[in-house]
Amino acid sequence: MSQVVTAAPDYAGQFAAWSSAVPLPAPLADMRRDAFQSFEQLGFPTTRLEEWRFTNVAPITKIPFVAPEGASSLSRESLDRLQLPQLGGAELVFVNGRLAPDLSSTTGLPDGVRVAGLAEMLAGQAGAVAGRVGQLAGAAGQAFTALNTAFLGDGAVVEVDDGVVVETPIHLLFVTSPDTAPVLSQPRVVVSAGANSQVCLVESHAGTGEGAYLSNAVSEMWVADHAVVDHYVVAREADAGYHVGQLVATLGRASNFSSHAITLGGAIVRNEARVILGGEGGECTLNGLYLGTGRQLVDNQTTIDHATPHCDSHELYKGILDGQSRAVFNGKIIVRLDAQKTDAKQSNKALLLSEGAQVTTKPQLEIFADDVKCTHGATVGQLDDEALFYLRSRALSEEQARQLLVHAFAADLLGHIKVGAIREQLDALLLERLPVGS
Amino acid sequence: MLEVSNLQASAGQREILKGIDLKVNPGEVHAIMGPNGSGKSTLAGVLAGRDGLEVTGGSATFKEQDLLELEPEERAREGVFLAFQYPVEIPGVNNAYLLKAALNEVRKHRGEPELDAMDFMTLIRERMQLLEMDDTLLNRPVNEGFSGGEKKRNEIFQLAVLEPSLAILDETDSGLDIDALKIVANGVNAMRSPERSMVVVTHYQRLLHYIVPDFVHVLSGGRIVKSGGKELALELEEKGYGWIESAPAVV
Numbered sequence A: 001m002s003q004v005v006t007a008a009p010d011y012a013g014q015f016a017a018w019s020s021a022v023p024l025p026a027p028l029a030d031m032r033r034d035a036f037q038s039f040e041q042l043g044f045p046t047t048r049l050e051e052w053r054f055t056n057v058a059p060i061t062k063i064p065f066v067a068p069e070g071a072s073s074l075s076r077e078s079l080d081r082l083q084l085p086q087l088g089g090a091e092l093v094f095v096n097g098r099l100a101p102d103l104s105s106t107t108g109l110p111d112g113v114r115v116a117g118l119a120e121m122l123a124g125q126a127g128a129v130a131g132r133v134g135q136l137a138g139a140a141g142q143a144f145t146a147l148n149t150a151f152l153g154d155g156a157v158v159e160v161d162d163g164v165v166v167e168t169p170i171h172l173l174f175v176t177s178p179d180t181a182p183v184l185s186q187p188r189v190v191v192s193a194g195a196n197s198q199v200c201l202v203e204s205h206a207g208t209g210e211g212a213y214l215s216n217a218v219s220e221m222w223v224a225d226h227a228v229v230d231h232y233v234v235a236r237e238a239d240a241g242y243h244v245g246q247l248v249a250t251l252g253r254a255s256n257f258s259s260h261a262i263t264l265g266g267a268i269v270r271n272e273a274r275v276i277l278g279g280e281g282g283e284c285t286l287n288g289l290y291l292g293t294g295r296q297l298v299d300n301q302t303t304i305d306h307a308t309p310h311c312d313s314h315e316l317y318k319g320i321l322d323g324q325s326r327a328v329f330n331g332k333i334i335v336r337l338d339a340q341k342t343d344a345k346q347s348n349k350a351l352l353l354s355e356g357a358q359v360t361t362k363p364q365l366e367i368f369a370d371d372v373k374c375t376h377g378a379t380v381g382q383l384d385d386e387a388l389f390y391l392r393s394r395a396l397s398e399e400q401a402r403q404l405l406v407h408a409f410a411a412d413l414l415g416h417i418k419v420g421a422i423r424e425q426l427d428a429l430l431l432e433r434l435p436v437g438s
Numbered sequence B: 001m002l003e004v005s006n007l008q009a010s011a012g013q014r015e016i017l018k019g020i021d022l023k024v025n026p027g028e029v030h031a032i033m034g035p036n037g038s039g040k041s042t043l044a045g046v047l048a049g050r051d052g053l054e055v056t057g058g059s060a061t062f063k064e065q066d067l068l069e070l071e072p073e074e075r076a077r078e079g080v081f082l083a084f085q086y087p088v089e090i091p092g093v094n095n096a097y098l099l100k101a102a103l104n105e106v107r108k109h110r111g112e113p114e115l116d117a118m119d120f121m122t123l124i125r126e127r128m129q130l131l132e133m134d135d136t137l138l139n140r141p142v143n144e145g146f147s148g149g150e151k152k153r154n155e156i157f158q159l160a161v162l163e164p165s166l167a168i169l170d171e172t173d174s175g176l177d178i179d180a181l182k183i184v185a186n187g188v189n190a191m192r193s194p195e196r197s198m199v200v201v202t203h204y205q206r207l208l209h210y211i212v213p214d215f216v217h218v219l220s221g222g223r224i225v226k227s228g229g230k231e232l233a234l235e236l237e238e239k240g241y242g243w244i245e246s247a248p249a250v251v
């Protein structure tokens, strides 16, 4: 199954074919066409752009990725390896961006919750979802989002009605499975959590095989007044997989939104999160845990837009970097003119396990209100030699001692995860991939 | 058990140990006293395999093996235990978890099966009682936020669980109030046996009143400048170190 990577990327040709092969309701078809124009004008970002200064996506631009129009298959064995059975709730499985109904299950969901494929929703009584797609994640200035929208077709829709509490986490598993050609998988996730509702969502992005692929995901989330949404994005991409994910969420009054970006693998993984605190008393937590080995690059870009007074935001990112890996953290906090009594905290802590590993942190505060609390901090550290010696003097091998210390560094972040099943499941995945240096 | 001869060691560019001779037989307790900076912790560190200390001459043999050849964990598995002068705080690592991992490594090395959770807890409870340890310490991160006394007590608790054949106690008495000192000393005494040797580093006769040594050595300027029986500690307490520092070594 070796890949033939000779042709130059032809997105225009693919777009034309896609537009006729994948039908959409008229307004969305227009949006798709506009998005492709934006993508053509923008081109892939270069390091001349401030937001991409440390993230060179040149490798992505050179590979002729192909967006498969039809359904792709996935072996049972690959699927088993990627499912998160401990979560115990509904699970939608997507292969190369397209829903695989045979592999998915939505049994056990309470009334007032819809978890379904986007294509299916748009083809049926599209209802609210057709009016939501693209409303938060616009294509303007965002090449990857434009590309995703240009190839709009399938994805996941989660709608929770007012007052409904979904007890078990919902799992959205996006698998990219490149075959003979490098695959472009571009799922769209649209979530709306009604007033006073509660829901927990885990998005997994994973890849199989050794071939290159690009998983370019966009998630849009509406969190209504007093709703509680707990969201996880787990990037378990294959070594040759590229992942760019954009999350945009808008929060209602006194709502509570948390999103955790857990990056465990991928050649380049870029997680963008933009949260708009659009109602008084809202609370937002963005946490991240990222691992880097070899020549991997992990980039976390966050924007928290305090648009209304009395909102809190907390950001804690922790990275463990080995080999020649690199990480970027860029945290923007905007506090609008009337967003008084804002309380925003941000911190990025990296543990470097090798000489070659590197992290770049850039906090960006844009504060227009005067009665606010904003703090940010960044630390970069190595394993504590004295602690290593202490553990070894207690009969633990150097490897065990390192593993214990590295895990302890990450465990603190996992400790913030409220749902036990998610915490345990993520901890198990973490332990499989944890670098320990040497 | 342990035979150190003409041991020399340096840290950075600095020569710290300048020829140490020390023979510890099974069951013996040796006290090492000496002024600040004389090299007591360095000696303990060299024996336990601390990084950054370079042995520049001499030898150390433990149970007929070249101790200096072994990695720190191999020494620990063979039965060397160092109670740290400054126990290290390790956030995120649970005290009981570490203890279980340590004990299982030691047991594996001895060819004994791993302890199951029940047997481990039984052993732990028993040893905690011996040291009158507050059991909340067990489920806290290793040493994190422990008081000075709690840290020292935790070291001896680990000693009691791991049952080493050579225990090196580096100023275990510092930071302990008088009641804690008695409890810890009782714990140490309970561990004394004809097969277990101890090297006790201290500045104070007070500890040696409870843990009565067979021999007392004075380390000064990187050398053992005087050795004697338990009376030597009393003499030092009375007269300080001044009177021997200039005297030639007596072996």
Ligand SMILES: Nc1ncnc2c1ncn2[C@@H]1O[C@H](COP(=O)(O)OP(=O)(O)OP(=O)(O)O)[C@@H](O)[C@H]1O
Pocket: B011, B012, B014, B016, B034, B035, B036, B037, B038, B039, B040, B041, B042, B043, B052, B085
């Ligand atoms: N890594 C190092 N680099 C340079 N000098 C060192 C290093 N480690 C120890 N020393 C020095 O070696 C000397 C002996 O230190 P050591 O800790 O062994 O003394 P000690 O006898 O245990 O003292 P105390 O009674 O204060 O605990 C001190 O002067 C100390 O500063």
Ligand SMILES: [Mg+2]
Pocket: B040, B041, B042, B085, B170, B171
């Ligand atoms: Mg000392």
